[in-house]
Amino acid sequence: MDEKIPVAILGATGAVGQRFIQLLVDHPWFEIVALVGSDRSAGQKYRDLKWVLDSDPPPHIGKMTVLDPEPGLPGKIAFSALPSEVAKIVEPKFAKAGYAVCSNASTFRETVNIPLLIPEINADHVSMIEKQRRVNRWPGLIVTSPNCTTTGLAMTLQPLHQVFGVKQVFVTTLQAISGAGYPGVSFMDIYDNLIPFIPGEEEKIQSETCLLLGKMVADERIPAEIGISVQVNRVPVSDGHTISIAVKFERTPTVEEAIRVLANYRGLQSTNNLPSAPKNPILVRKETDRPQPRRDRNANNGMSVTVGRIRKCPLLDLRMVSVVHNTMRGAASGSILNAELLVANGFVG
Amino acid sequence: MDEKIPVAILGATGAVGQRFIQLLVDHPWFEIVALVGSDRSAGQKYRDLKWVLDSDPPPHIGKMTVLDPEPGLPGKIAFSALPSEVAKIVEPKFAKAGYAVCSNASTFRETVNIPLLIPEINADHVSMIEKQRRVNRWPGLIVTSPNCTTTGLAMTLQPLHQVFGVKQVFVTTLQAISGAGYPGVSFMDIYDNLIPFIPGEEEKIQSETCLLLGKMVADERIPAEIGISVQVNRVPVSDGHTISIAVKFERTPTVEEAIRVLANYRGLQSTNNLPSAPKNPILVRKETDRPQPRRDRNANNGMSVTVGRIRKCPLLDLRMVSVVHNTMRGAASGSILNAELLVANGFVG
Amino acid sequence: MDEKIPVAILGATGAVGQRFIQLLVDHPWFEIVALVGSDRSAGQKYRDLKWVLDSDPPPHIGKMTVLDPEPGLPGKIAFSALPSEVAKIVEPKFAKAGYAVCSNASTFRETVNIPLLIPEINADHVSMIEKQRRVNRWPGLIVTSPNCTTTGLAMTLQPLHQVFGVKQVFVTTLQAISGAGYPGVSFMDIYDNLIPFIPGEEEKIQSETCLLLGKMVADERIPAEIGISVQVNRVPVSDGHTISIAVKFERTPTVEEAIRVLANYRGLQSTNNLPSAPKNPILVRKETDRPQPRRDRNANNGMSVTVGRIRKCPLLDLRMVSVVHNTMRGAASGSILNAELLVANGFVG
């Protein structure tokens, strides 16, 4: 790539927006040209706003002025870390103005003709973009990345689903605090405690997982028919969602077969050379006490899901535990991988 | 009761032993007359040993000298907080010497003729004691209290089991650090982290729950036939185990029926007047974000189990979440309630 | 006291307001008759507002309706947990309407004629109330309780000051999160971290300490002339401020003399029989690793300050460490003790 592709970040001042900045600063294909904020932040220098991640924002980013969320900005791709109500209005405006919007918001994840993507497992869902453009008369487009927990669950299930057919899934999650954004959860609520509820989360995990594992028939997405029961929990861990999973299959694998399928999984071949794609989307650990969020969340720059404790389930077929980095693979990095997929497939230009 | 019953504490220097002391100091029926330690601690004043709970040991306890684990001590009841390998040798010695041993160790929980007790739900299991004494030629006896997590699970299930018949249970636990004793878990292992494994725990929860919900036929205990699948997790919470539960019943209750049965549960009538028995063994909370370990573990002095998030399960019948105080109801207080049951039934004296 | 004195709580819905409720529910002298909130909460049932402390609000409190901050409410005493800008307007209104306002706000702590009180150490400062009433033409009055950290510092210094004369004090604090109220500090800011700054705190500790240790000459308060250097830190502890102190005296005591003076301190005799006054305002611990916030904050219901590590300082005279419960002695309980002092001195009628 001779010249980098100019990109804008929508919602650049929040926690996920800052992750986008961190990850895009040295990206081989993309170059940040616009930071878009809200009425409150627009007009300010980026360095004068609160930086909530560790270390500091890159100096040249700090000097940029935060812009209003109005199209007409430079950039071909718009990464969106907008709140869902704002995304509803702003993202279509940018698609209409010609941007490829790679959204991390939940707004359009379940909307017809808008792909919900984890490239390794369903890159072919981009085929619905053509109809999206036609129907909406957009020169640009919108693609979405799933809920952070859904990402870890769907990546764990898809390799097994292809081979053995997933029928039922029992899920209990132990989710990190960063998933609630900033300031998010008060120390006074979560210290020496956990909270067995996150609004809307259980529903999203159920429906998004079926969309992700669904099949394209012509340009129509047919969701997978999987029964999913979910209980979520917020736990005092900063980053890294842990997912306890039990699965019933069409054809019951042995523990060894399941391990082999997961450990050998490389994702759809078309995505193997994308810059952010990890060599192994799934890492299998065999120690009895892994995966653990602090020790495993950063595997392959936070892009791999680590699976362990794979064993027989007394009720369904198998139990296992997955850890996914919720703000990397499960948020900003996931959207960046989506953008790379769009570029590789000629949707940006 | 004119005079208090003299009691000994075996394993008096560990974390659970210290809880026994805290709870027995003002007990209306019992009076501590002996603190029994290991070779390492025997001979020392109690106040010279490390006290790991908050506040201080009661002054008159601090003056007592720690004794060797040899029968011949004063006392009619021996509360045991011994490690399981030590319990294997010491507890039968004390039963042989005439003590009613109320054990918190796992050693004899699944042994034939030794009751595993949660008085409210299976006080009738004491009927196996007669055979225990006969077979072993013990003037004393041994009763055991279950694993801390099992306690919370069995108390949640039993009211429902009686009415609707429990067939299958999916369990994922989020267990507090104090369950690992002292020094237990290193800060370096658990800070900003969780560990999806506790050795032997999943097996204990499966087998002990079936024993607790079992029925006495003549003087034989017939375990309940319930399929149980368990995934445990250690989380950075000090006290209070949280249990995510999904249940399939013989006869499916509505959510309202289940709530009514749990909220109205009072336990076996014969236990209602025991000093440590809470009025409501089960508390039902209807807020969407409860129960929480820090906010609910101390309900009724840590003796009630709090259940919330009772709702339909897309796969089985119902999902719910329980919190139990693992070192109170799930350990020391549970054994004290067992001792009260023995006294009320004439087994001590 | 035949009948309880009716009291109102201003700012009843915040974290300190809730502590007032917890502490006043069973108070021997006082009875809550009004809960006063802000525009946002007024008109609602108290039980429908978020309760941030552990356990639940007392049921009869839950049924009360939150009122507007307008005088004309029932009650003779008004406990104020108002934000300082609001206190500025509301507290004088209540004093004018005849209430004895016992304020926890910082607004009037350093105002002439308004006592800043820790009864055990400066109960005689109430003598400025007469002039306060005269000047302002208030039938009621305002008294204030100091900043939470100042409370622990002043209580530690006063016994020594009386005997040896404090000249210089070096202070470094390690302050609990609850001091920032609710929601207060975000988990994302403080997990695995500490923050070496709290706005305005260092200044308050310097000036308030000198006022508290000051002397009444006629009805004028002459602040103590003590040089104080403070560095504050917010640390990930829920309750209990730890204060590292080094002191230079007019007359250098030995370590043993200092321990004796602190351990024998009983506070001004006139306060000894107030219901909330602890027998020992100061507890001295001799273990090398005490005081610790979690283990010592609740000493005497959170009303005693625990002092330890008393030793020679290579630069000044002595070093020591104090722990004070910041939301009990350092906030709500402190104001209640002030109210008891007012009643005992005939200021409430």
Add this chain to the structure above:
Amino acid sequence: MDEKIPVAILGATGAVGQRFIQLLVDHPWFEIVALVGSDRSAGQKYRDLKWVLDSDPPPHIGKMTVLDPEPGLPGKIAFSALPSEVAKIVEPKFAKAGYAVCSNASTFRETVNIPLLIPEINADHVSMIEKQRRVNRWPGLIVTSPNCTTTGLAMTLQPLHQVFGVKQVFVTTLQAISGAGYPGVSFMDIYDNLIPFIPGEEEKIQSETCLLLGKMVADERIPAEIGISVQVNRVPVSDGHTISIAVKFERTPTVEEAIRVLANYRGLQSTNNLPSAPKNPILVRKETDRPQPRRDRNANNGMSVTVGRIRKCPLLDLRMVSVVHNTMRGAASGSILNAELLVANGFVG
């Protein structure tokens, strides 16, 4: 350097030993050729021992067999993370066998003729090595790195000492848990708590700081004459010691002068090109709420000390706060920088 210098790690299985491995794996000058453990670990494959850091040990290290602490091993430099009693015996044995021992143990830090080094501030102290070798008849040598907190303190003071002359220092520390090694501090002791004591720590900080800031006269080290008063605290933070400092100088600088001196400090020129030396040994932050351990500990790979809150002190001259990464600069990385200094000065060969 054509060929890498072979190095051994003594105490390779502990927390600091593992940091040595992490840091040396890609070192431009050094190559690990021997991992030395205790009787307990010797003979095992390194990968079969518990790895306590995040991520995994490098695979080729995992395959190495842990050796007995006997000289005769390959390697020219021995990095020591030994416990101090073991270091006392083993380190001289290795020096006698020709190794340059770069020790992190406290054993010989205050021993005559053995340099205590932070290269940027006192690289010239290596001049005492000649005498060390002569007196002990060692073909090898021993150099030591200071206590982790001392490192942060001495690096903060030295630039100011050179220009303004440090006379008195008041120190209160807030130290991370990793400083206690592994398993170190129990979660049950430190959760929601802090501990105002670490055995021996206050004494070390006082004496080592004077040695580090001392001057070489001929081949004799003359300690700096600085009065130091220290209070240490262990706080629930994983890595990164925070040090609250107040200083009195010979010649009082303004705040701006102090900031300028610290910000411009580059350390002794002879050390500027060592591979592990940061460009700025000191970073000055001007935000009111910095430095913070989690946000600042990793500055320049954990090799820079971050100083903030520089301001007038009401009693001495200036107050400030420093953060140092205790297991990087304050332990393993510090010893590696010492080794680089020895190589650059021709002591290894």
